[in-house]
Amino acid sequence: MGEIESKVAAHYTQGDLHGRIFAGLKAAGRDVEALRPEDLKPFESLHLGGWQATKHVIEQLGIGRGMRVLDVGCGIGGTARALAVQHGATVTGIDLTPAFVVAAADLSRRAGVEGVEFIEGSATALPFEDESFDAATMLHVGMNIADKAALFREVARALKPGGGFAVYDVMRVGPGTLVYPMPWAADPEASFVAEPEDYAAAAKAAGLNEIVREDLRNGAVEYAEQQRAQAAGTPMELRFANAITALAEGVIAPVLIVQRRGHDA
Numbered sequence: 001m002g003e004i005e006s007k008v009a010a011h012y013t014q015g016d017l018h019g020r021i022f023a024g025l026k027a028a029g030r031d032v033e034a035l036r037p038e039d040l041k042p043f044e045s046l047h048l049g050g051w052q053a054t055k056h057v058i059e060q061l062g063i064g065r066g067m068r069v070l071d072v073g074c075g076i077g078g079t080a081r082a083l084a085v086q087h088g089a090t091v092t093g094i095d096l097t098p099a100f101v102v103a104a105a106d107l108s109r110r111a112g113v114e115g116v117e118f119i120e121g122s123a124t125a126l127p128f129e130d131e132s133f134d135a136a137t138m139l140h141v142g143m144n145i146a147d148k149a150a151l152f153r154e155v156a157r158a159l160k161p162g163g164g165f166a167v168y169d170v171m172r173v174g175p176g177t178l179v180y181p182m183p184w185a186a187d188p189e190a191s192f193v194a195e196p197e198d199y200a201a202a203a204k205a206a207g208l209n210e211i212v213r214e215d216l217r218n219g220a221v222e223y224a225e226q227q228r229a230q231a232a233g234t235p236m237e238l239r240f241a242n243a244i245t246a247l248a249e250g251v252i253a254p255v256l257i258v259q260r261r262g263h264d265a
Helices: 003-012 017-027 037-044 050-059 078-087 098-110 148-158 196-205 220-230 235-248
Strands: 068-072 090-095 116-120 133-139 159-172 208-215 252-261
Touching: 017 037, 017 098, 037 050, 037 078, 050 078, 050 133, 050 159, 050 252, 068 078, 068 148, 078 090, 078 098, 078 116, 078 133, 090 098, 098 116, 133 148, 148 159, 148 196, 148 208, 159 196, 196 208, 196 252, 220 235, 235 252
Parallel strands: 068 090, 068 133, 090 116, 133 159
Antiparallel strands: 159 252, 208 252
């Protein structure tokens, strides 16, 4: 793991992750020893738009039963579980952060979700053979990846011809300065927010053809406000406040881009 990747992993490993998740579940009246997949929805979608955004992103790919799907930057496994439970896919989630990988596997086991596995690894050096997956997803991950070209080359390599890749990231959509800390980075050294055209160029160079681009800023500020309120009194409160300012000023927005691998990639 390189220096930047170590910094990113450390950013997301703060305090007792398991303890915070279980405390939230218990406060919501959930039995952590008898969880259902739906019990996890309020806690597992760690991106702007929450569960509804996850659902919308997945719907772009036409996932069917038995398809093999890669979730890049899987976090605690929310997208992977949705793909498995709602669509019958077999899902592999990969993440830099060891605590996320452990939590994803444990929560899936407790919720009785089958067909998912989680491994530690880098999105720019995927440990998979060529053409291993029918589709791939990546939600709010690219902001921490400097080498977008390597990211898209690796995902394209791992996709079967015709496979779709749905990316949902915070992207720069206007002029202005980003003030840190942000939810995805404490400082600019680990933040690589790029414009949609930068994503498109990297994807095209990797043999991926763009088929959908959608700005999903509507509702993003409201969702971030809810997250800031829930984080009151914690370091995350300032992170969400800074994100809300940048969203409201039109500097950043959550953007969905869907690509499909061409047969000659």
